[in-house]
Amino acid sequence: MTxxxxxxxxxxxxxAPPEKCVLAGTAVDSITGTPLAKVEIVAEHLSGNDPGASTxxxxxxxxxxxxxxxxQYRLSAKRNGYLDxxxxxxxxxxxxxxxxxTAGQQLEDLKVKLTPFGAITGSVRDADGEPIVAAxxxxxxxxxxxxxQRIQGWDTVSTNDLGEYRLADLPSGxxxxxxKANDRGSNRNVDHSPKSDNPPVFPIMxxxxxxxxxxxxxxxxxxxxxxxxxxxxxMIRSPLYSVSLHVETPAGMKAxxxxxxxxxxxxxxAAVYGSDKDGNVRLTGIPPGSYVAKFNGLSPQKPFDGTVDxxxxxxxxxxxxxxxxxxxxxxxxxxxxxxGCGQVVGHVSFEGGxxxxxxIFAELDAGTGRREVxxxxxxxxRIGAGQGQHAVNISLPSxxxxxxxxxxxxxxxxxxxxxxxxxxxxxxxxxxxxxxDVDGVVTNADDAPVSDAIVVLIPNDPVLRTRRDFTWKTVAxxxxxxxxxxxAPGEYKxxxxxxxxxxxxxxxxxxxxxxxxxxxxxxxxxxxxxQESASPSLKLRMIP
Numbered sequence: 001m002t003x004x005x006x007x008x009x010x011x012x013x014x015x016a017p018p019e020k021c022v023l024a025g026t027a028v029d030s031i032t033g034t035p036l037a038k039v040e041i042v043a044e045h046l047s048g049n050d051p052g053a054s055t056x057x058x059x060x061x062x063x064x065x066x067x068x069x070x071x072q073y074r075l076s077a078k079r080n081g082y083l084d085x086x087x088x089x090x091x092x093x094x095x096x097x098x099x100x101x102t103a104g105q106q107l108e109d110l111k112v113k114l115t116p117f118g119a120i121t122g123s124v125r126d127a128d129g130e131p132i133v134a135a136x137x138x139x140x141x142x143x144x145x146x147x148x149q150r151i152q153g154w155d156t157v158s159t160n161d162l163g164e165y166r167l168a169d170l171p172s173g174x175x176x177x178x179x180k181a182n183d184r185g186s187n188r189n190v191d192h193s194p195k196s197d198n199p200p201v202f203p204i205m206x207x208x209x210x211x212x213x214x215x216x217x218x219x220x221x222x223x224x225x226x227x228x229x230x231x232x233x234x235m236i237r238s239p240l241y242s243v244s245l246h247v248e249t250p251a252g253m254k255a256x257x258x259x260x261x262x263x264x265x266x267x268x269x270a271a272v273y274g275s276d277k278d279g280n281v282r283l284t285g286i287p288p289g290s291y292v293a294k295f296n297g298l299s300p301q302k303p304f305d306g307t308v309d310x311x312x313x314x315x316x317x318x319x320x321x322x323x324x325x326x327x328x329x330x331x332x333x334x335x336x337x338x339x340g341c342g343q344v345v346g347h348v349s350f351e352g353g354x355x356x357x358x359x360i361f362a363e364l365d366a367g368t369g370r371r372e373v374x375x376x377x378x379x380x381x382r383i384g385a386g387q388g389q390h391a392v393n394i395s396l397p398s399x400x401x402x403x404x405x406x407x408x409x410x411x412x413x414x415x416x417x418x419x420x421x422x423x424x425x426x427x428x429x430x431x432x433x434x435x436x437d438v439d440g441v442v443t444n445a446d447d448a449p450v451s452d453a454i455v456v457l458i459p460n461d462p463v464l465r466t467r468r469d470f471t472w473k474t475v476a477x478x479x480x481x482x483x484x485x486x487x488a489p490g491e492y493k494x495x496x497x498x499x500x501x502x503x504x505x506x507x508x509x510x511x512x513x514x515x516x517x518x519x520x521x522x523x524x525x526x527x528x529x530x531q532e533s534a535s536p537s538l539k540l541r542m543i544p
Contacts, residue, residue, distance in 0.1 A: 018103040024064040025110025027057045027077055031224055035061025036114060039079040046072040046098065073099045075112060082114040083171060088452030088475060097452050098477045107478065116225030118170040122208075122232045123163045124179045131163025132203065132235055134182040139167050140265065142174040142219065143501060151176065151265025158182070172224045176217050177208040178266070179233045201237040204287040205269065210234035212287055214263045238287040243324055243331040245283075247275045247295060250340040250422075256296045257281040259324065261289075286326050293322045295338050310374040313364075313383050341384045342419035344392065346427035348379040351403065351434070360431075361395040363468075385425070391416035393469045394429060399486035402469050403432040414463045435486035436523040440538030442476045442496040449480025453496040453542045456505045457484055457521065460491040471505065489525045493518035496540035517543050 027039040039057040043065060052073070057063045074096055075087035087110060088097025101107065120139070124132040139154040154175065159165045167177075181203040193200045207217035208231055222228055247255045258271040269291065270283040283293075296319050320338050324331060346362060360375040364383045375381045375394075383392075391412075394402050405413040406428050419425055442453040457472040464470040472484045476496070495505070495518040504510050521536040 018070050020066070021068040021070055021101040021104065022064070022066050022106040022108070023053070023068055023073075023075070023099070023101070023110065024062070024106075024108045025112060026061045027063065027079075027112045027114060028061060029082075030113035030115045036079060036082075037061060039063070039077050039112070039114065041065070041112065042076045043068060043073040043099070044076055046074065068101060070101045070103045070105070073101065075099055075110070077112045077114055079114055081116055083117045083169065085112070085114055087112050088478070097475050100477060110478065115171070117168060118172060118222035118224065118226045118228070119166060119168040120170065120175065120177065120220060120222065120228045120231050121164070121166045122177075122230055124159050124165065124233045124235055125163050126203070126235050126237065131161075132159060132179070132181060133161055133163060135159040135163065135165075135179045135235070136182055137165040137167070137177060137179045137233075139170075140176040140178070142176065151263070153265075153267065170222050172222055172226075175220045175222060176214070176266075177220065177231060177233065178205055178214075178217075179208075179235060180205040181235070199239040202240055202285075203235050204238045204240070206233055206235045208233050210236065212236050212238065212289060214261050214266045236287075239328065240285045240287055241326050241328075241330045243270075243283040243286055243291075243293065243326065243334070245281045245293065245322070245334040245336060247279050247281055248335070248337040249275070249279065250338075253338070253340065255281070255338050257283065258294050258296075259283050259286065259291045260294055262292055262323075288326050288328060291324045291326065293324050293334070293336070295320045295322075295336055311376055311381070313371050313373050319386055339387055339421040342387065342422060343424040344383045344385050344390065344419065344427060345424055346375075346381045346383075346392065346429055348375050348381070348394065348429045348431060350379075350400075351430060351432045358397045358400065360397060362429075363393045363395070365391045365393060365468075385419040387419060387421050389416055389418055391467070392427060392429075393467060394431065396469055396486070399433055399435065400431050401435045401486055401488035402429060403488070404428075404430045413467075414461075432525075433486065434526040435488055436525060437483065437485050437535040438472075438487055438492075438494065438521050438523060438538065439481070439483040439535060440494070440519075440540055441480045442482065442540045442542050443480065444542050449476075450496070450498075450542050451476055451478045451480055453480070453482075453498060453540070454500055455482045455484075455494065455496050455540065457487065457492045457494050458505060458511070458518075460493060462508075464490075465508075465511075466506065487523045489523050492521045492523060494521050494538050494540055496542045498542050498544045514543055517541070 023043055027036045029036060037057055037059045041055050041063045043053040053065050053068050055063050055065050078084050086096025124135045136158060138156045140151050141154045143150055155167055157165050157167055204212055207214050209218055211217055220228055220231055249255050254274040256273050258268040260268050272281050275281045320336050322334060322336050361372050362375055362381045363370050363372040371383055373381050373383055407417050407425055417425055442450045444450050453476045455474050455476060459465055459470050472487055474482050474484055476482045495514055519538045519540055
């Protein structure tokens with residue numbers, strides 16, 4: 001009988017579920033430090049589809065979650081009047097810090113910081129002060145990306161019956177605003193008024209505070225939680241003209257023609273998909289100004305049936321540009337030639353593994369834009385490419401790195417490759433699983449651990465610094481600890497930032513400002529059989 005009871009006790013111990021955990025802390029205003037009530041807190045699983053654990057803060061801003069399963073989580077926070085955020089999140093790391101709970105752990109005193117959102121309000125009126133109803137107001141952000149200042153569309157709203165608009169949920173930053181009349185249709189009308197010395201005028205795209213030239217537009221700076229009021233736009237009226245071009249394309253191809261503003265990022269003022277049977281394109285409704293006509297060569301594509309093929313690119317493989325100046329007359333007689341598309345055909349193989357186990361993307365970087373396709377189960381991919389210099393970056397599943405990339409006998413991992421018209425470039429990519437690991441802790445000036453620092457591992461080789469698949473990034477966890485796995489063998493510098501623009505570390509000027517503030521890391525490949533080599537363990541001082 002005694003042996004039976006002992007066996008039963010042992011069996012019970014073997015199948016006993018892991019001890020539950022506790023998550024507790026406070027949600028506060030990131031600017032004032034004031035505790036916030038009614039904040040929805042969710043502990044989201046990093047893997048799997050299990051529902052997260054949730055709660056909300058009390059009147060003193062406190063929250064407490066009990067009976068939480070051990071595992072890895074991210075802690076999200078939402079409240080009216082504030083930007084959605086994650087525990088440990090920064091502007092350039094929206095997913096925040098990872099929280100690791102071991103069996104029975106009670107993690108107390110977490111501080112979740114929510115930033116009040118900014119807003120811009122104003123009105124759109126004509127020169128007589130009459131409100132423009134249902135005008136389309138577009139917001140553009142001015143950001144640093146890959147070391148360059150870039151303008152990107154951010155949000156679009158419409159004016160109400162008083163011509164008023166409101167753009168909310170804005171993080172701190174620098175913005176441009178434009179307004180245009182609602183055309184209430186996809187086709188631009190052509191002016192058929194009698195020709196005269198005083199042609200009729202129409203409302204045109206106008207940038208704050210009242211210019212048709214984005215170069216002359218004013219930047220609106222919004223700090224955290226700031227409400228910028230009276231950002232009023234006086235809409236301009238102008239005669240409209242047309243731009244006619246003749247486009248030469250290889251047999252079987254068409255051209256997508258767009259007339260863009262000269263300042264990149266503000267989009268197109270007019271576009272036409274495909275030329276007519278004689279290769280002619282006509283763009284209408286164009287006010288006076290300086291523009292760039294862009295033509296993308298379109299490879300023949302199957303009709304879109306609502307299914308997105310992740311293994312195929314969009315067919316926009318080549319680009320030609322022509323400067324266009326519209327004064328006070330239609331523009332005629334422009335000619336442009338769009339060359340045929342090249343092809344980049346690649347094969348990804350693995351040392352010691354099977355490609356079917358991994359979901360990998362190949363990204364073609366032409367310097368002027370990126371195009372991405374998924375690598376098939378057999379390791380192959382194909383991307384259309386225009387003429388010029390290119391590089392291919394490979395997405396990095398955990399534990400993998402790009403060991404080599406060759407085109408025939410040429411090593412193209414470092415210097416990239418050139419594609420000519422109608423030329424096919426074959427790539428052989430080898431990925432390896434013997435990369436080293438780097439871990440460590442981030443501290444502040446008081447030598448205390450920092451839970452939300454952005455940690456970036458940057459190669460010493462200046463050529464490899466331009467490759468996205470040779471730079472590793474993570475965010476320190478709740479104890480200031482970080483870990484990077486499967487890093488390509490080589491020499492690196494590790495940096496920990498309090499805050500930095502996304503991809504800002506690709507800017508050589510940024511790296512100059514932090515020279516001497518990183519820690520060296522020499523990463524070795526794992527020994528045969530996957531045995532661990534000596535892994536660098538770093539202590540990083542956070543860069544404010």
